[in-house]
Amino acid sequence: MTPKKSGGPKPGGERRGRGRPACFERETALCAAMRLFWERGYDGTSFDDLTGAMGISASSFYNTFGSKEALYHEAIEAYLRVAGGWFFDALAREGGTRAAFDALMAAAAVEFTRDDQPAGCMISTAATQCSPGQVRVRDLLAGQRTRADAALATRLERGVADGDLPESTDANALAAFYGSLLRGMAVQARDGASRERLREIARIGMLAWPDEGA
Amino acid sequence: MTPKKSGGPKPGGERRGRGRPACFERETALCAAMRLFWERGYDGTSFDDLTGAMGISASSFYNTFGSKEALYHEAIEAYLRVAGGWFFDALAREGGTRAAFDALMAAAAVEFTRDDQPAGCMISTAATQCSPGQVRVRDLLAGQRTRADAALATRLERGVADGDLPESTDANALAAFYGSLLRGMAVQARDGASRERLREIARIGMLAWPDEGA
DNA sequence: GGATTTATGGAGCGATGACACCAAAAAAAA
DNA sequence: TTTTTTTTGGTGTCATCGCTCCATAAATCC
Incomplete structure (x- = not known):
């Protein structure tokens, strides 16, 4: 835990962890989900629809956003913020x-x-x-x-x-x-x-x- | 297949058939379905919800109303007519x-x-x-x-x-x-x-x- | 390079969805 | 009573739902 981090510990919101970096941008994926929820509603949008539109796998989905309902909460916030x-x-x-x-x-x-x-x-x-x-x-x-x-x-x-x-x-x-x-x-x-x-x-x-x- | 029909073919709208009569009123069951659709929407209302509220079995449901979607159509008409x-x-x-x-x-x-x-x-x-x-x-x-x-x-x-x-x-x-x-x-x-x-x-x-x- | 840490793809889970089938039951007509 | 017609309850089917687990791949830190 020596403070010799490569660049900075957390330059802004960008996490610079140790392991493999994600191959998708959280915000981009979130916006894709938002649009889908907007178009189809909560239960008109399936898990597979979401992971497909977001371009991520089920496991990435789950350990990034927690659950479909939690994602919906975030999508609402994104909607208020973005659109x-x-x-x-x-x-x-x-x-x-x-x-x-x-x-x-x-x-x-x-x-x-x-x-x-x-x-x-x-x-x-x-x-x-x-x-x-x-x-x-x-x-x-x-x-x-x-x-x-x-x-x-x-x-x-x-x-x-x-x-x-x-x-x-x-x-x-x-x-x-x-x-x-x-x-x-x-x-x-x-x-x-x-x-x-x-x-x-x-x-x-x-x-x-x-x-x-x- | 002799054309010796019993009495009148269809006296009005009340069907007087030969076989066992239904143990539910069509209109009553339809109204129950209407209320459920009204409250929960189309896909918020499940097959089991419907048969439960209407008090009929799955097979009675199916050969009386055809399908969930056909019932929804009828429920809309009933709504316009009744409510x-x-x-x-x-x-x-x-x-x-x-x-x-x-x-x-x-x-x-x-x-x-x-x-x-x-x-x-x-x-x-x-x-x-x-x-x-x-x-x-x-x-x-x-x-x-x-x-x-x-x-x-x-x-x-x-x-x-x-x-x-x-x-x-x-x-x-x-x-x-x-x-x-x-x-x-x-x-x-x-x-x-x-x-x-x-x-x-x-x-x-x-x-x-x-x-x-x- | 080796160890560590994290994300990834894929297979699979139990639950529920709408619907279909069938033998038994019930009532009118003969 | 017998026949005929129709309803009924129960069971089964196939798909999809949201979600989970695990072995593997890919980065960083030492």
């Missing part, structure tokens, strides 16, 4: 609250219909119906959806505080409305709706924005 | 177009949160993500959703013709908006949202109704 950034970006953006939601809904129309990704949203439409054995996965997804709505509500509350919205605004109800609309748009996208059609839905959704006079 | 009537009733109701959609959205909030039924909608949230092997089921569901949106659009077009909506109204886009919102509400219901919360979402959705002045 779901637009959601949080729109909420964090400068400018008025209405402009933020306008941008959010417009971004959803674009992101749900990218031809380099599966249609719709990985989380919005996942595990809404499932067998008793997958109740943990369902609760995980339901929790993520609740958190998304909570993020919307937080932004709306800030809008009320900033004077962008009437004092009488029910931020939780309005957040639930926009959250519902986003999820419905995700289903439409999955069923093949065009970007323009989603953009229209988003535009109509903004007509429900609380009036100053309300 | 989905409110949708078409609201669209067919007397009065203005806006009142019809108001009633529709209010009914959705009620129907999605009945304690004598699974939460949400059997069709809205089903098979949005699935394996390649279940593409037929997915297309069936997507088709039903498309038909629902088409029904909304037809009613809206009538509204335009009746003068209830501005000539400039894009009926297809507006139908897609309300269709999306309904599906999002179904997801919320599945995640445990209360009837009052859904009622609020529906109310906000009606704020997007086209202005006469638009």
Whole structure:
């Protein structure tokens, strides 16, 4: 255990161990799994599907990711990090609250219909119906959806505080409305709706924005 | 093979055959299957789950309904007939177009949160993500959703013709908006949202109704 | 180079999936 | 009662599921 390591002990996140190095990149494999889960859902994606798309063997899979369910957890995190950034970006953006939601809904129309990704949203439409054995996965997804709505509500509350919205605004109800609309748009996208059609839905959704006079 | 049939060949729909009568009612068993599919989805529901809930054996199942997929088709029809009537009733109701959609959205909030039924909608949230092997089921569901949106659009077009909506109204886009919102509400219901919360979402959705002045 | 450490491919496990078959049972018709 | 028709329970089949084990290959450290 003399500190004469070859290069550095752990230069960043890259592990420089002693044994044989892996012949795949963890992040790349994870993204492949994410796309597959996104496209097919949790139990629509089999072990063999996963190892095939990730380009690794069953044993590599198991001692790198632990289990299918653990991988799904990581895939969700990867989704939020890699493909779901637009959601949080729109909420964090400068400018008025209405402009933020306008941008959010417009971004959803674009992101749900990218031809380099599966249609719709990985989380919005996942595990809404499932067998008793997958109740943990369902609760995980339901929790993520609740958190998304909570993020919307937080932004709306800030809008009320900033004077962008009437004092009488029910931020939780309005957040639930926009959250519902986003999820419905995700289903439409999955069923093949065009970007323009989603953009229209988003535009109509903004007509429900609380009036100053309300 | 003498043509001396017993009495009447098929008096109505009630089959009075010669052999042993079934010890279960077809409709009752079908409804039990519908509820199970509604709660757990197509592949979240196993053969054994079904036969158990329906109270019949595997062979009775097979020669009464043909296959799991054929039963699912029948369950969808049963859903539309038994539990989905409110949708078409609201669209067919007397009065203005806006009142019809108001009633529709209010009914959705009620129907999605009945304690004598699974939460949400059997069709809205089903098979949005699935394996390649279940593409037929997915297309069936997507088709039903498309038909629902088409029904909304037809009613809206009538509204335009009746003068209830501005000539400039894009009926297809507006139908897609309300269709999306309904599906999002179904997801919320599945995640445990209360009837009052859904009622609020529906109310906000009606704020997007086209202005006469638009 | 030799020892050590780690990843890899492949075979195989028990469980469950949907479905199929068959002899026995039950009820109407003759 | 006998015949005919149909349902029924039980058992079996074949595929797939997620997962595990083990001998081997490939790197690093001494």
